[in-house]
Each structure stands twice: as structure tokens, then as C-alpha cells.
Amino acid sequence: MKKSFIISIGFGTWKNQLWFMGDNENSAFEKAKKSLPDFSADCTNSHDFFSRVCSHFESHGFLRIQK
Numbered sequence: 001m002k003k004s005f006i007i008s009i010g011f012g013t014w015k016n017q018l019w020f021m022g023d024n025e026n027s028a029f030e031k032a033k034k035s036l037p038d039f040s041a042d043c044t045n046s047h048d049f050f051s052r053v054c055s056h057f058e059s060h061g062f063l064r065i066q067k
Helices: 026-034 046-059
Strands: 002-011 014-023 063-065
Touching: 002 026, 002 046, 014 026, 014 046, 046 063
Parallel strands: none
Antiparallel strands: 002 014, 014 063
């Protein structure tokens, strides 16, 4: 069974919530959150930051869903 997960992210003054769908295991999502690198130092804008965060969660088996 799949479950939705939400994370709030921010880059400078830009803020957003991302929704992901993944296996019904909260520990896998928490592990992905804890291993999220600090992309802010390497990003030049919020779009780059957003893309890197999405790619990180997708590499851990979570699909981004539009809400």
C-alpha cells in the first residue's frame, strides 16, 4: 500500500511544500529526510534547489505528486 508524505522546504525567502508517494513505511521517508544534503550552498536559485530536493527523494524511491 502506498502512502503520501509531505516535507516543507525553503530557499531564501521562497518556501514550498512537497508531496511524495511511497511505500507505507515512515522510517524510509525519515531516513531520506535525514540524509538530505544541504543543497543551499551550491544552488544559485530556488528552482535548482527544488530540483535537487526532488531528485534526492526520488533516488530513495519516492515519487513526487502534485497537490
